[in-house]
Amino acid sequence: GKQFISEKWVKESTQAFTKNARKGQGYGYLWWIYHSFAQKGGLYAALGYGGQVIGVLPGQDMVIIQRVNTYRGNWSPPNLKLINKIIATR
Numbered sequence: 001g002k003q004f005i006s007e008k009w010v011k012e013s014t015q016a017f018t019k020n021a022r023k024g025q026g027y028g029y030l031w032w033i034y035h036s037f038a039q040k041g042g043l044y045a046a047l048g049y050g051g052q053v054i055g056v057l058p059g060q061d062m063v064i065i066q067r068v069n070t071y072r073g074n075w076s077p078p079n080l081k082l083i084n085k086i087i088a089t090r
Contacts, residue, residue, distance in 0.1 A: 014044045014056075034080070040087055045078050053078045060087055 016026020016033040026033045030046060037043035041059005048054075050070030055078050056063050064083060 014042075034078075036080070037083075043078075043083065047078070055083060057083070057087070060090065062086075 013029035014031050014033060015028050016035070017029075018027040024034065024036050026035065028044065031044040032047055034043040034045070037057070041057060043055060043057050045053055045055040051066065051068040052070065053066035054063065055066070064078075064086065066078060
């Protein structure tokens with residue numbers, strides 16, 4: 001129940017400091033920000049090697065982890081269609 005990272009730092013680090021780095025996305029402090037999720041409370045994600053993803057949806061009070069077989073060498077971004085379906089089931 002103890003908060004280790006200040007709310008101020010989370011807000012600052014998850015703001016997009018780039019403009020259209022990728023279509024519909026921006027980049028903060030190591031976080032990709034998905035502008036298309038703004039109406040759903042936001043989505044920011046850490047994208048790791050081989051398609052590993054940690055997606056944070058603060059407006060949904062949800063964290064989604066995407067694990068993949070990195071030995072196959074396939075890289076994939078967060079599955080935004082799947083995330084939308086998960087949100088719709090809540």
